[in-house]
Amino acid sequence: MLKLLIRALIKGPVTEAAPEKQDVKALADKIDGKTMAKLGRSLVVRAVDAGSCNGCELEIHALCNPLYDVERFGIHFAASPRHADLLLVTGPVARNMAEALRRTYDATPAPKFVVAMGDCAIDGGCFKGSYATLDGVDKVAPVDMRVPGCPPKPNDLLKALLALMEKTSNTA
Ligand code: SF4
DSSP states (O other), X not given: OHXXXXXXXXXXXXXXXXXXXXXXXXXXXXXXXXXXXXXXSOEEEEEEESSOOSHHHHHHHHTTSTTTOGGGGXXXXXXXXXXXXXXXXXXXXXXXXXXXXXXXXXXXXXXXXXXXXXXXHHHOGGGTTOTTBOSSGGGTSOOSEEEOSSSOOHHHHHHHHHHHHHHHHHHO
């Protein structure tokens, strides 16, 4: 214990530096503008854990912490897919989650978007090839945007949401 305390005092915290608040605000402001134009008021996200290790969920939670606080920019998380514009799916899609994900997708009203967050959701990631998974969200629902990383950082997620909104407003 003493060793740990001394090491902590010498080395300092092992966490990464926080992103610049202005960068976060600029990204979120842009998303807000795009979603206002595309969806009317705000972007409502339903997070779906399809077998994740929870690492990706921790980064999603970070979006709501005091540093990011994305709700102030019109990005909200909903408990029901029926209120959602976007499904944010994590995990490699465990076989026992496939039907739940399919039903969640069907229950989401159009226009709807699907974002595969993290390497697992893209192609199975470190669980790829397991008998217990389907190796990616696209085996169950069409994917509009992929955010690589294990796990992706909150800023990566904001950039992906912005890219998705820009892509869809260009094709609308
Ligand atoms: S991508 Fe990494 S952090 Fe996200 S669910 Fe898979 S193993 Fe966990």
